Amino acid sequence: MDVNFPDPTDWLSTSVPGIQALETALSCQVCKEFFTAPVATSCGHTFCSLCIRRCLSATQKCPTCMTTDDESRLRKNTLVQDILSSFTAIRKQMLDGLVIKEEPEPPITKEPEAEKKRVEKRSSYDFDEEIEEEETTNNKRRGKRRKQEEAPVSSGGSSDRPRRSTRTSSQRTNSKISSQTAIVIDDSDEDFNPNEINSDNEFESGSRPKRGRPSRVPETPPTTNLVPCPICGRLKEPEQIQSHANRCIEGKRSPSPSQNAANAASSSLSPLKRPPISFSNIPKPAATQFRAPYTEEEKQKLKLAKGNFTLTKEADIRKRLRENGIRVDVKGKESKNAIWARLQEWTNLWNANLDSEMPKTKQALVKELETSERHQQSQKPSVVQDKEFAREEWGKDHRTEYENMIADAKMRVLKKKNEAESATNGDKTDTASEPPRMTAEVNGIGSPEIIET
Protein backbone atom coordinates (compact mmCIF):
# COMPACT_ATOMS: atom_id res chain seq x y z
CA MET A 1 0.00 0.00 0.00
CA ASP A 2 1.42 3.29 -1.03
CA VAL A 3 0.63 6.65 0.45
CA ASN A 4 1.58 8.73 -2.55
CA PHE A 5 -1.92 9.42 -3.71
CA PRO A 6 -4.31 12.00 -2.36
CA ASP A 7 -6.41 11.07 0.61
CA PRO A 8 -8.45 13.27 2.95
CA THR A 9 -6.55 11.80 5.89
CA ASP A 10 -3.41 13.59 4.65
CA TRP A 11 -4.78 16.68 6.33
CA LEU A 12 -5.04 15.12 9.76
CA SER A 13 -1.40 15.79 10.52
CA THR A 14 -1.50 19.39 9.36
CA SER A 15 -2.30 22.45 11.39
CA VAL A 16 -5.76 22.61 9.79
CA PRO A 17 -7.12 19.05 10.08
CA GLY A 18 -10.57 20.41 9.19
CA ILE A 19 -9.59 20.48 5.54
CA GLN A 20 -10.24 16.75 5.68
CA ALA A 21 -13.95 17.48 5.73
CA LEU A 22 -13.65 19.82 2.77
CA GLU A 23 -11.75 17.24 0.78
CA THR A 24 -14.22 14.53 1.73
CA ALA A 25 -17.03 16.75 0.48
CA LEU A 26 -15.23 17.05 -2.85
CA SER A 27 -15.02 13.27 -3.12
CA CYS A 28 -17.57 10.97 -4.67
CA GLN A 29 -19.24 8.85 -2.01
CA VAL A 30 -19.28 5.84 -4.31
CA CYS A 31 -15.64 5.60 -5.35
CA LYS A 32 -14.37 7.77 -2.45
CA GLU A 33 -12.09 9.67 -4.80
CA PHE A 34 -12.19 13.20 -6.15
CA PHE A 35 -15.13 13.70 -8.47
CA THR A 36 -14.53 12.81 -12.09
CA ALA A 37 -17.03 14.71 -14.24
CA PRO A 38 -19.40 15.49 -11.34
CA VAL A 39 -23.11 15.27 -12.04
CA ALA A 40 -26.05 15.97 -9.75
CA THR A 41 -29.05 13.71 -9.33
CA SER A 42 -32.56 15.13 -9.26
CA CYS A 43 -32.47 14.79 -5.47
CA GLY A 44 -29.42 17.06 -5.41
CA HIS A 45 -26.62 14.61 -4.58
CA THR A 46 -23.44 14.76 -6.59
CA PHE A 47 -21.40 11.81 -7.82
CA CYS A 48 -18.93 10.99 -10.55
CA SER A 49 -20.75 10.61 -13.82
CA LEU A 50 -19.65 7.01 -14.28
CA CYS A 51 -20.26 6.02 -10.64
CA ILE A 52 -23.83 7.22 -10.54
CA ARG A 53 -24.61 5.78 -13.97
CA ARG A 54 -23.39 2.39 -12.81
CA CYS A 55 -25.40 2.67 -9.60
CA LEU A 56 -28.54 3.65 -11.44
CA SER A 57 -28.07 0.74 -13.83
CA ALA A 58 -27.99 -1.54 -10.83
CA THR A 59 -30.76 -0.12 -8.63
CA GLN A 60 -32.30 3.05 -10.14
CA LYS A 61 -31.97 4.69 -6.76
CA CYS A 62 -29.80 7.51 -5.48
CA PRO A 63 -27.16 5.78 -3.34
CA THR A 64 -27.31 8.51 -0.72
CA CYS A 65 -31.01 9.03 -0.09
CA MET A 66 -32.52 6.03 -1.91
CA THR A 67 -34.84 8.24 -3.92
CA THR A 68 -35.79 6.72 -7.26
CA ASP A 69 -33.95 8.49 -10.05
CA ASP A 70 -33.21 8.08 -13.71
CA GLU A 71 -30.07 8.56 -15.72
CA SER A 72 -31.75 11.05 -18.02
CA ARG A 73 -32.24 13.42 -15.11
CA LEU A 74 -28.57 13.71 -14.28
CA ARG A 75 -27.12 17.16 -14.82
CA LYS A 76 -23.55 18.31 -14.91
CA ASN A 77 -22.47 20.02 -11.72
CA THR A 78 -20.08 22.61 -13.04
CA LEU A 79 -19.84 24.48 -9.77
CA VAL A 80 -18.43 21.42 -8.02
CA GLN A 81 -16.07 20.90 -10.93
CA ASP A 82 -14.80 24.45 -10.62
CA ILE A 83 -14.31 24.21 -6.88
CA LEU A 84 -12.56 20.89 -7.26
CA SER A 85 -10.25 22.20 -9.97
CA SER A 86 -9.17 25.14 -7.87
CA PHE A 87 -8.79 22.93 -4.82
CA THR A 88 -6.62 20.32 -6.51
CA ALA A 89 -4.54 23.07 -8.10
CA ILE A 90 -3.52 24.43 -4.69
CA ARG A 91 -3.65 21.16 -2.75
CA LYS A 92 0.05 20.41 -2.86
CA GLN A 93 0.92 23.95 -1.93
CA MET A 94 -1.48 23.95 0.98
CA LEU A 95 -0.33 20.57 2.21
CA ASP A 96 3.30 21.68 2.05
CA GLY A 97 2.52 24.87 3.86
CA LEU A 98 0.35 23.45 6.59
CA VAL A 99 2.14 20.22 7.29
CA ILE A 100 3.58 19.83 10.75
CA LYS A 101 6.15 17.13 10.08
CA GLU A 102 7.05 13.97 8.17
CA GLU A 103 4.15 14.21 5.82
CA PRO A 104 3.89 11.83 2.87
CA GLU A 105 4.66 13.57 -0.34
CA PRO A 106 1.54 15.14 -1.76
CA PRO A 107 0.36 13.81 -5.07
CA ILE A 108 1.11 15.25 -8.43
CA THR A 109 -2.14 16.60 -9.75
CA LYS A 110 -2.87 16.94 -13.39
CA GLU A 111 -5.61 19.42 -12.84
CA PRO A 112 -4.10 22.62 -14.22
CA GLU A 113 -3.68 20.80 -17.48
CA ALA A 114 -7.23 19.62 -17.23
CA GLU A 115 -8.46 23.15 -16.81
CA LYS A 116 -6.83 24.30 -19.98
CA LYS A 117 -8.48 21.55 -21.91
CA ARG A 118 -11.88 22.07 -20.48
CA VAL A 119 -12.06 25.44 -22.14
CA GLU A 120 -11.50 23.93 -25.52
CA LYS A 121 -13.58 20.83 -25.21
CA ARG A 122 -17.17 21.02 -24.26
CA SER A 123 -19.72 18.34 -23.72
CA SER A 124 -22.95 18.25 -25.65
CA TYR A 125 -24.66 19.95 -22.79
CA ASP A 126 -22.43 22.96 -22.94
CA PHE A 127 -22.64 22.95 -26.67
CA ASP A 128 -26.38 23.39 -26.60
CA GLU A 129 -26.10 26.25 -24.21
CA GLU A 130 -23.65 27.93 -26.45
CA ILE A 131 -26.16 27.91 -29.27
CA GLU A 132 -28.85 29.32 -27.10
CA GLU A 133 -26.59 32.05 -25.90
CA GLU A 134 -25.54 32.93 -29.41
CA GLU A 135 -29.14 33.32 -30.27
CA THR A 136 -29.74 35.70 -27.45
CA THR A 137 -27.10 38.04 -28.71
CA ASN A 138 -29.47 38.86 -31.52
CA ASN A 139 -31.55 40.44 -28.89
CA LYS A 140 -28.82 42.52 -27.44
CA ARG A 141 -30.80 45.35 -26.01
CA ARG A 142 -33.22 43.16 -24.20
CA GLY A 143 -30.62 40.54 -23.43
CA LYS A 144 -28.45 43.09 -21.79
CA ARG A 145 -31.20 44.30 -19.58
CA ARG A 146 -32.20 40.85 -18.57
CA LYS A 147 -28.69 39.78 -17.86
CA GLN A 148 -28.46 42.60 -15.39
CA GLU A 149 -31.37 41.48 -13.40
CA GLU A 150 -30.95 37.76 -13.69
CA ALA A 151 -27.28 37.03 -13.52
CA PRO A 152 -26.97 37.47 -9.76
CA VAL A 153 -29.94 35.24 -9.16
CA SER A 154 -28.87 32.40 -11.36
CA SER A 155 -25.33 32.40 -10.07
CA GLY A 156 -26.62 30.44 -7.12
CA GLY A 157 -26.06 27.04 -8.61
CA SER A 158 -26.20 25.00 -11.72
CA SER A 159 -28.96 22.80 -10.39
CA ASP A 160 -31.34 25.66 -10.87
CA ARG A 161 -30.75 25.74 -14.55
CA PRO A 162 -33.67 23.94 -16.06
CA ARG A 163 -36.12 26.08 -14.17
CA ARG A 164 -34.33 29.31 -15.02
CA SER A 165 -34.28 28.52 -18.65
CA THR A 166 -38.02 28.82 -18.88
CA ARG A 167 -38.09 32.36 -17.63
CA THR A 168 -38.89 34.15 -20.77
CA SER A 169 -40.89 36.66 -22.60
CA SER A 170 -43.52 37.28 -19.99
CA GLN A 171 -40.91 38.64 -17.66
CA ARG A 172 -38.99 40.15 -20.44
CA THR A 173 -41.76 42.43 -21.48
CA ASN A 174 -41.86 43.69 -17.96
CA SER A 175 -38.19 44.29 -17.69
CA LYS A 176 -38.69 48.00 -18.06
CA ILE A 177 -40.83 47.98 -14.98
CA SER A 178 -39.07 45.38 -12.95
CA SER A 179 -35.40 45.81 -13.72
CA GLN A 180 -35.05 48.67 -11.31
CA THR A 181 -36.65 46.83 -8.46
CA ALA A 182 -34.93 43.59 -9.35
CA ILE A 183 -31.52 45.10 -8.95
CA VAL A 184 -32.44 46.53 -5.60
CA ILE A 185 -33.66 43.18 -4.38
CA ASP A 186 -30.64 41.38 -5.72
CA ASP A 187 -28.40 43.75 -3.85
CA SER A 188 -29.42 42.11 -0.64
CA ASP A 189 -28.82 38.68 -2.04
CA GLU A 190 -25.86 36.79 -0.64
CA ASP A 191 -24.96 35.47 -4.06
CA PHE A 192 -25.01 38.89 -5.55
CA ASN A 193 -21.88 39.68 -7.42
CA PRO A 194 -21.38 43.29 -8.51
CA ASN A 195 -18.99 42.16 -11.24
CA GLU A 196 -21.88 40.65 -13.07
CA ILE A 197 -23.35 44.03 -13.71
CA ASN A 198 -20.11 45.39 -15.05
CA SER A 199 -19.81 42.55 -17.48
CA ASP A 200 -22.18 44.25 -19.88
CA ASN A 201 -19.48 45.45 -22.23
CA GLU A 202 -18.01 42.02 -22.48
CA PHE A 203 -21.38 40.69 -23.25
CA GLU A 204 -22.00 43.12 -26.03
CA SER A 205 -18.69 42.54 -27.68
CA GLY A 206 -19.30 38.83 -27.52
CA SER A 207 -16.17 38.12 -25.48
CA ARG A 208 -17.80 36.64 -22.45
CA PRO A 209 -15.58 34.89 -19.93
CA LYS A 210 -15.38 31.25 -20.87
CA ARG A 211 -14.65 29.78 -17.49
CA GLY A 212 -16.94 29.79 -14.52
CA ARG A 213 -20.00 30.76 -16.46
CA PRO A 214 -22.19 30.91 -13.38
CA SER A 215 -24.79 33.08 -15.00
CA ARG A 216 -27.09 31.84 -17.60
CA VAL A 217 -29.08 33.81 -20.09
CA PRO A 218 -32.51 32.35 -20.59
CA GLU A 219 -33.70 31.31 -23.95
CA THR A 220 -35.39 33.79 -26.20
CA PRO A 221 -37.18 33.49 -29.49
CA PRO A 222 -34.63 32.97 -32.20
CA THR A 223 -35.25 35.99 -34.36
CA THR A 224 -36.96 39.24 -33.51
CA ASN A 225 -39.41 40.62 -31.02
CA LEU A 226 -42.25 38.86 -32.78
CA VAL A 227 -43.66 35.84 -31.02
CA PRO A 228 -45.53 33.06 -32.79
CA CYS A 229 -49.04 32.32 -31.57
CA PRO A 230 -49.20 28.87 -29.95
CA ILE A 231 -52.48 28.14 -31.71
CA CYS A 232 -52.22 29.46 -35.26
CA GLY A 233 -48.48 30.09 -35.45
CA ARG A 234 -48.75 33.64 -36.81
CA LEU A 235 -46.11 36.06 -35.60
CA LYS A 236 -47.39 38.77 -33.31
CA GLU A 237 -46.05 41.52 -31.10
CA PRO A 238 -45.52 40.20 -27.57
CA GLU A 239 -47.92 42.83 -26.27
CA GLN A 240 -50.69 41.54 -28.50
CA ILE A 241 -50.02 37.86 -28.35
CA GLN A 242 -52.03 37.25 -25.20
CA SER A 243 -55.26 38.61 -26.55
CA HIS A 244 -54.57 37.09 -29.92
CA ALA A 245 -54.06 33.64 -28.41
CA ASN A 246 -57.27 33.96 -26.43
CA ARG A 247 -59.12 34.74 -29.62
CA CYS A 248 -57.59 31.71 -31.29
CA ILE A 249 -58.63 29.49 -28.41
CA GLU A 250 -62.19 30.68 -28.65
CA GLY A 251 -62.41 29.36 -32.17
CA LYS A 252 -61.38 32.59 -33.81
CA ARG A 253 -64.59 34.25 -32.82
CA SER A 254 -64.08 37.87 -32.04
CA PRO A 255 -64.03 38.19 -28.29
CA SER A 256 -66.71 39.98 -26.40
CA PRO A 257 -65.91 43.56 -25.52
CA SER A 258 -65.76 42.83 -21.82
CA GLN A 259 -63.18 40.07 -22.31
CA ASN A 260 -61.17 42.28 -24.53
CA ALA A 261 -61.12 44.93 -21.89
CA ALA A 262 -60.13 42.43 -19.26
CA ASN A 263 -57.29 41.14 -21.38
CA ALA A 264 -56.05 44.58 -22.09
CA ALA A 265 -56.15 45.35 -18.41
CA SER A 266 -54.31 42.22 -17.44
CA SER A 267 -51.54 42.74 -19.92
CA SER A 268 -50.97 46.38 -19.31
CA LEU A 269 -51.79 46.95 -15.66
CA SER A 270 -50.95 43.75 -13.81
CA PRO A 271 -48.49 41.95 -15.98
CA LEU A 272 -47.39 39.62 -13.23
CA LYS A 273 -50.81 38.05 -12.84
CA ARG A 274 -51.10 36.49 -16.21
CA PRO A 275 -53.34 33.54 -16.90
CA PRO A 276 -51.61 30.16 -16.96
CA ILE A 277 -51.82 29.80 -20.73
CA SER A 278 -49.17 32.25 -21.72
CA PHE A 279 -46.62 32.44 -24.43
CA SER A 280 -43.78 31.80 -22.03
CA ASN A 281 -43.46 28.24 -23.28
CA ILE A 282 -43.14 29.16 -26.87
CA PRO A 283 -39.46 29.84 -27.41
CA LYS A 284 -38.48 26.27 -26.70
CA PRO A 285 -40.51 24.51 -29.37
CA ALA A 286 -39.64 27.30 -31.71
CA ALA A 287 -35.95 26.75 -31.07
CA THR A 288 -36.15 23.03 -31.71
CA GLN A 289 -38.28 23.59 -34.75
CA PHE A 290 -35.52 25.42 -36.53
CA ARG A 291 -32.78 23.08 -35.40
CA ALA A 292 -30.66 21.73 -38.21
CA PRO A 293 -30.20 17.96 -38.42
CA TYR A 294 -27.30 16.61 -36.39
CA THR A 295 -23.96 16.66 -38.07
CA GLU A 296 -21.54 13.76 -37.63
CA GLU A 297 -19.61 15.79 -35.11
CA GLU A 298 -22.72 16.53 -33.09
CA LYS A 299 -23.73 12.91 -33.16
CA GLN A 300 -20.52 12.07 -31.36
CA LYS A 301 -21.74 14.25 -28.52
CA LEU A 302 -25.15 12.66 -28.12
CA LYS A 303 -25.87 10.55 -25.09
CA LEU A 304 -26.95 6.98 -25.68
CA ALA A 305 -30.30 5.71 -24.47
CA LYS A 306 -30.42 2.83 -22.03
CA GLY A 307 -33.16 0.88 -23.77
CA ASN A 308 -35.30 -1.85 -22.34
CA PHE A 309 -34.09 -5.41 -21.86
CA THR A 310 -37.28 -7.22 -22.79
CA LEU A 311 -38.12 -4.98 -25.73
CA THR A 312 -34.67 -5.13 -27.29
CA LYS A 313 -33.97 -8.03 -29.60
CA GLU A 314 -30.83 -10.00 -29.10
CA ALA A 315 -29.78 -9.39 -32.68
CA ASP A 316 -30.11 -5.64 -32.18
CA ILE A 317 -27.88 -5.75 -29.13
CA ARG A 318 -25.23 -7.61 -31.10
CA LYS A 319 -25.57 -5.16 -33.95
CA ARG A 320 -25.17 -2.14 -31.73
CA LEU A 321 -22.12 -3.63 -30.03
CA ARG A 322 -20.52 -4.56 -33.32
CA GLU A 323 -21.18 -1.09 -34.74
CA ASN A 324 -19.06 0.34 -31.97
CA GLY A 325 -16.28 -2.16 -32.51
CA ILE A 326 -17.01 -4.10 -29.33
CA ARG A 327 -16.24 -7.79 -29.24
CA VAL A 328 -19.30 -10.06 -29.54
CA ASP A 329 -19.46 -13.78 -30.14
CA VAL A 330 -20.79 -14.40 -33.61
CA LYS A 331 -22.14 -17.83 -32.92
CA GLY A 332 -24.35 -16.61 -30.14
CA LYS A 333 -22.49 -18.42 -27.42
CA GLU A 334 -23.10 -15.57 -25.04
CA SER A 335 -26.48 -15.20 -23.43
CA LYS A 336 -28.67 -12.20 -24.00
CA ASN A 337 -28.02 -11.22 -20.39
CA ALA A 338 -24.29 -11.16 -20.95
CA ILE A 339 -24.33 -9.01 -24.07
CA TRP A 340 -27.00 -6.77 -22.56
CA ALA A 341 -24.78 -6.17 -19.55
CA ARG A 342 -21.96 -5.30 -21.93
CA LEU A 343 -24.13 -2.84 -23.82
CA GLN A 344 -25.24 -1.24 -20.56
CA GLU A 345 -21.67 -0.83 -19.40
CA TRP A 346 -20.78 0.61 -22.78
CA THR A 347 -23.64 3.09 -22.50
CA ASN A 348 -22.44 4.10 -19.04
CA LEU A 349 -18.87 4.56 -20.19
CA TRP A 350 -19.94 6.50 -23.25
CA ASN A 351 -22.33 8.83 -21.47
CA ALA A 352 -19.92 9.42 -18.60
CA ASN A 353 -17.20 10.22 -21.09
CA LEU A 354 -19.36 12.96 -22.53
CA ASP A 355 -19.54 14.61 -19.12
CA SER A 356 -15.79 14.44 -18.79
CA GLU A 357 -13.52 17.44 -19.16
CA MET A 358 -11.10 15.40 -21.18
CA PRO A 359 -13.11 12.99 -23.30
CA LYS A 360 -11.33 9.85 -24.34
CA THR A 361 -11.38 8.39 -27.80
CA LYS A 362 -13.81 5.67 -28.71
CA GLN A 363 -11.01 3.15 -29.02
CA ALA A 364 -9.84 3.93 -25.51
CA LEU A 365 -13.36 3.43 -24.23
CA VAL A 366 -13.70 0.08 -25.96
CA LYS A 367 -10.42 -1.01 -24.41
CA GLU A 368 -11.59 0.13 -21.00
CA LEU A 369 -14.76 -1.88 -21.40
CA GLU A 370 -12.82 -5.00 -22.26
CA THR A 371 -10.42 -4.58 -19.37
CA SER A 372 -13.15 -4.10 -16.81
CA GLU A 373 -15.03 -7.08 -18.17
CA ARG A 374 -12.01 -9.34 -18.07
CA HIS A 375 -11.40 -8.24 -14.54
CA GLN A 376 -14.96 -9.01 -13.51
CA GLN A 377 -14.72 -12.45 -14.99
CA SER A 378 -11.39 -13.19 -13.43
CA GLN A 379 -12.78 -12.24 -10.04
CA LYS A 380 -15.95 -14.27 -10.15
CA PRO A 381 -14.57 -17.75 -9.49
CA SER A 382 -12.39 -16.46 -6.69
CA VAL A 383 -10.88 -19.86 -5.96
CA VAL A 384 -9.56 -20.20 -9.49
CA GLN A 385 -8.22 -16.69 -9.40
CA ASP A 386 -6.42 -17.38 -6.16
CA LYS A 387 -4.78 -20.49 -7.61
CA GLU A 388 -3.59 -18.79 -10.75
CA PHE A 389 -2.21 -15.82 -8.97
CA ALA A 390 1.42 -16.09 -7.88
CA ARG A 391 0.47 -15.23 -4.39
CA GLU A 392 3.53 -16.16 -2.43
CA GLU A 393 5.89 -14.31 -4.71
CA TRP A 394 3.78 -11.25 -4.63
CA GLY A 395 3.48 -11.51 -0.89
CA LYS A 396 7.25 -11.79 -0.56
CA ASP A 397 7.81 -8.76 -2.72
CA HIS A 398 5.44 -6.61 -0.73
CA ARG A 399 6.04 -8.11 2.68
CA THR A 400 7.90 -5.10 4.06
CA GLU A 401 5.21 -2.64 3.01
CA TYR A 402 2.62 -4.80 4.65
CA GLU A 403 4.58 -5.20 7.84
CA ASN A 404 5.33 -1.51 8.04
CA MET A 405 1.67 -0.80 7.77
CA ILE A 406 0.77 -3.24 10.53
CA ALA A 407 3.51 -1.87 12.77
CA ASP A 408 2.27 1.62 12.11
CA ALA A 409 -1.27 0.71 13.01
CA LYS A 410 -0.16 -1.13 16.15
CA MET A 411 1.78 1.84 17.36
CA ARG A 412 -1.15 4.11 16.82
CA VAL A 413 -3.53 1.85 18.68
CA LEU A 414 -1.05 1.43 21.48
CA LYS A 415 -0.56 5.12 21.80
CA LYS A 416 -4.25 5.63 22.13
CA LYS A 417 -4.46 2.85 24.67
CA ASN A 418 -1.67 4.44 26.69
CA GLU A 419 -3.47 7.73 26.63
CA ALA A 420 -6.68 6.12 27.74
CA GLU A 421 -4.94 4.23 30.49
CA SER A 422 -3.11 7.26 31.79
CA ALA A 423 -6.45 9.05 31.80
CA THR A 424 -8.09 6.36 33.90
CA ASN A 425 -4.92 6.05 36.02
CA GLY A 426 -4.18 2.61 34.75
CA ASP A 427 -6.78 0.84 36.89
CA LYS A 428 -8.19 -0.80 33.84
CA THR A 429 -6.54 -4.09 32.93
CA ASP A 430 -7.20 -6.14 29.86
CA THR A 431 -10.80 -5.42 29.03
CA ALA A 432 -11.12 -7.48 25.92
CA SER A 433 -10.82 -11.22 26.24
CA GLU A 434 -9.80 -11.37 22.62
CA PRO A 435 -8.16 -8.14 21.60
CA PRO A 436 -8.52 -6.87 18.05
CA ARG A 437 -6.25 -8.27 15.45
CA MET A 438 -4.10 -5.24 15.17
CA THR A 439 -3.49 -4.90 18.91
CA ALA A 440 -2.79 -8.57 19.48
CA GLU A 441 0.94 -8.57 20.03
CA VAL A 442 1.54 -5.01 20.99
CA ASN A 443 4.63 -4.48 23.08
CA GLY A 444 6.29 -1.46 21.49
CA ILE A 445 6.26 2.09 22.65
CA GLY A 446 3.92 4.88 21.71
CA SER A 447 4.39 6.64 18.44
CA PRO A 448 5.30 10.31 18.59
CA GLU A 449 2.86 11.08 15.83
CA ILE A 450 0.05 13.45 16.41
CA ILE A 451 -3.25 11.78 15.70
CA GLU A 452 -6.52 13.65 15.65
CA THR A 453 -9.56 11.63 16.43
Place this chain on the structure above:
Amino acid sequence: MSVSTAASTPTPGASSAPSVTKRLQKELMKLMMSPTPGISAFPDDPSNLLKWTGTIDGPDGTYFAGKTFKLSFSFPADYPLQPPTVLFKTPMFHPNVDMSGRICLDILKDKWSAVYDTQSILLSLQSLLGEPNNKSPLNGQAAQLWDEDPKEYKRLLEKRHQEAE
Protein backbone atom coordinates in the same frame (compact mmCIF):
# COMPACT_ATOMS: atom_id res chain seq x y z
CA MET B 1 -1.91 -14.50 -15.54
CA SER B 2 -1.11 -10.87 -16.05
CA VAL B 3 -4.76 -9.93 -15.77
CA SER B 4 -5.43 -11.33 -12.36
CA THR B 5 -2.10 -10.03 -11.12
CA ALA B 6 -3.05 -6.57 -12.17
CA ALA B 7 -6.46 -7.13 -10.68
CA SER B 8 -5.24 -7.67 -7.17
CA THR B 9 -2.21 -5.46 -7.24
CA PRO B 10 -2.68 -2.70 -4.73
CA THR B 11 -0.03 -0.56 -6.39
CA PRO B 12 -1.44 2.85 -7.19
CA GLY B 13 0.97 3.18 -10.08
CA ALA B 14 -1.23 0.86 -12.08
CA SER B 15 -3.64 3.47 -13.40
CA SER B 16 -5.89 0.76 -14.81
CA ALA B 17 -6.35 -0.70 -11.34
CA PRO B 18 -9.99 -1.69 -11.21
CA SER B 19 -12.41 0.32 -9.18
CA VAL B 20 -12.84 -2.39 -6.52
CA THR B 21 -9.19 -2.38 -5.56
CA LYS B 22 -8.92 1.37 -5.58
CA ARG B 23 -12.00 1.75 -3.50
CA LEU B 24 -10.81 -0.83 -0.93
CA GLN B 25 -7.46 0.91 -0.69
CA LYS B 26 -9.24 4.14 0.10
CA GLU B 27 -11.28 2.45 2.79
CA LEU B 28 -8.22 0.85 4.31
CA MET B 29 -6.48 4.19 4.33
CA LYS B 30 -9.40 5.80 6.11
CA LEU B 31 -9.60 3.03 8.71
CA MET B 32 -5.88 3.25 9.36
CA MET B 33 -5.48 6.99 9.45
CA SER B 34 -8.61 7.93 11.36
CA PRO B 35 -9.62 4.81 13.27
CA THR B 36 -12.99 4.67 14.94
CA PRO B 37 -12.85 3.35 18.50
CA GLY B 38 -14.35 -0.07 18.94
CA ILE B 39 -14.02 -1.27 15.35
CA SER B 40 -11.18 -2.28 13.09
CA ALA B 41 -10.68 -4.06 9.79
CA PHE B 42 -7.71 -5.20 7.76
CA PRO B 43 -7.07 -7.33 4.67
CA ASP B 44 -6.14 -10.92 5.44
CA ASP B 45 -3.37 -11.02 2.91
CA PRO B 46 -1.52 -8.26 1.07
CA SER B 47 -2.03 -10.10 -2.21
CA ASN B 48 -5.79 -10.22 -1.99
CA LEU B 49 -7.63 -7.08 -1.03
CA LEU B 50 -11.01 -8.76 -1.48
CA LYS B 51 -10.88 -10.66 1.81
CA TRP B 52 -10.77 -8.77 5.06
CA THR B 53 -11.09 -9.54 8.74
CA GLY B 54 -12.84 -7.07 10.99
CA THR B 55 -13.38 -6.78 14.71
CA ILE B 56 -16.13 -5.21 16.77
CA ASP B 57 -15.98 -4.44 20.48
CA GLY B 58 -19.27 -5.27 22.17
CA PRO B 59 -21.03 -2.01 23.04
CA ASP B 60 -21.14 -1.02 26.70
CA GLY B 61 -24.41 -1.62 28.49
CA THR B 62 -25.28 -4.68 26.41
CA TYR B 63 -24.80 -8.40 26.91
CA PHE B 64 -21.79 -8.12 24.66
CA ALA B 65 -19.85 -5.50 26.62
CA GLY B 66 -16.21 -6.37 27.13
CA LYS B 67 -16.16 -8.95 24.37
CA THR B 68 -14.59 -8.65 20.96
CA PHE B 69 -16.02 -10.28 17.86
CA LYS B 70 -14.21 -11.21 14.70
CA LEU B 71 -15.87 -11.00 11.30
CA SER B 72 -14.89 -12.00 7.80
CA PHE B 73 -15.53 -9.75 4.81
CA SER B 74 -15.62 -11.03 1.27
CA PHE B 75 -15.99 -8.31 -1.37
CA PRO B 76 -17.53 -9.10 -4.75
CA ALA B 77 -15.88 -7.99 -7.99
CA ASP B 78 -18.59 -5.38 -8.54
CA TYR B 79 -18.27 -3.90 -5.06
CA PRO B 80 -19.49 -1.29 -4.10
CA LEU B 81 -22.50 -1.87 -6.34
CA GLN B 82 -23.06 -5.13 -4.49
CA PRO B 83 -22.58 -5.62 -0.75
CA PRO B 84 -19.77 -7.71 0.70
CA THR B 85 -20.54 -11.04 2.35
CA VAL B 86 -20.06 -10.58 6.07
CA LEU B 87 -19.90 -13.44 8.58
CA PHE B 88 -19.27 -13.60 12.32
CA LYS B 89 -16.19 -15.71 12.88
CA THR B 90 -16.40 -15.58 16.64
CA PRO B 91 -19.23 -17.89 17.84
CA MET B 92 -22.22 -15.65 18.40
CA PHE B 93 -25.47 -15.85 20.27
CA HIS B 94 -27.68 -13.12 18.89
CA PRO B 95 -31.26 -13.01 17.51
CA ASN B 96 -30.12 -11.88 14.05
CA VAL B 97 -27.08 -14.10 13.70
CA ASP B 98 -27.36 -17.80 13.02
CA MET B 99 -25.14 -20.53 14.43
CA SER B 100 -22.75 -20.44 11.47
CA GLY B 101 -22.29 -16.68 11.74
CA ARG B 102 -24.58 -15.51 8.97
CA ILE B 103 -26.10 -12.13 9.63
CA CYS B 104 -29.61 -10.85 8.91
CA LEU B 105 -29.18 -7.14 8.36
CA ASP B 106 -31.05 -5.16 5.72
CA ILE B 107 -28.12 -3.00 4.65
CA LEU B 108 -26.19 -6.14 3.77
CA LYS B 109 -29.04 -7.30 1.56
CA ASP B 110 -31.71 -5.23 -0.18
CA LYS B 111 -30.99 -1.93 1.56
CA TRP B 112 -27.38 -1.92 0.48
CA SER B 113 -26.13 1.29 -1.08
CA ALA B 114 -22.87 2.01 -2.84
CA VAL B 115 -22.08 4.81 -0.39
CA TYR B 116 -21.72 2.38 2.51
CA ASP B 117 -18.28 1.08 3.32
CA THR B 118 -16.56 -1.32 5.68
CA GLN B 119 -16.61 1.22 8.45
CA SER B 120 -20.33 1.86 8.17
CA ILE B 121 -21.04 -1.89 8.08
CA LEU B 122 -19.02 -2.43 11.25
CA LEU B 123 -20.81 0.44 12.99
CA SER B 124 -24.19 -0.91 11.91
CA LEU B 125 -23.29 -4.35 13.21
CA GLN B 126 -22.11 -2.85 16.45
CA SER B 127 -25.44 -1.15 16.96
CA LEU B 128 -27.25 -4.32 15.89
CA LEU B 129 -25.60 -6.08 18.83
CA GLY B 130 -27.33 -3.75 21.26
CA GLU B 131 -30.59 -3.40 19.36
CA PRO B 132 -31.54 -6.64 17.64
CA ASN B 133 -34.52 -6.92 15.36
CA ASN B 134 -36.49 -9.55 17.27
CA LYS B 135 -39.29 -9.49 14.68
CA SER B 136 -37.36 -11.56 12.15
CA PRO B 137 -34.88 -13.66 14.09
CA LEU B 138 -32.39 -16.07 12.60
CA ASN B 139 -31.87 -17.51 16.05
CA GLY B 140 -35.31 -18.00 17.60
CA GLN B 141 -34.01 -19.07 20.96
CA ALA B 142 -31.87 -15.97 21.29
CA ALA B 143 -34.78 -13.74 20.29
CA GLN B 144 -37.01 -15.32 22.93
CA LEU B 145 -34.47 -15.20 25.73
CA TRP B 146 -33.39 -11.64 24.90
CA ASP B 147 -36.52 -10.17 26.45
CA GLU B 148 -37.73 -12.98 28.71
CA ASP B 149 -34.70 -14.40 30.45
CA PRO B 150 -31.61 -12.17 30.51
CA LYS B 151 -29.79 -14.53 32.89
CA GLU B 152 -30.16 -17.52 30.63
CA TYR B 153 -29.24 -15.38 27.61
CA LYS B 154 -26.07 -14.27 29.33
CA ARG B 155 -25.22 -17.87 30.25
CA LEU B 156 -25.69 -19.17 26.70
CA LEU B 157 -23.77 -16.23 25.24
CA GLU B 158 -20.84 -16.90 27.58
CA LYS B 159 -20.96 -20.57 26.66
CA ARG B 160 -20.89 -19.76 22.96
CA HIS B 161 -18.16 -17.21 23.38
CA GLN B 162 -15.93 -19.69 25.21
CA GLU B 163 -16.09 -21.97 22.19
CA ALA B 164 -13.84 -19.48 20.53
CA GLU B 165 -10.97 -20.14 22.91
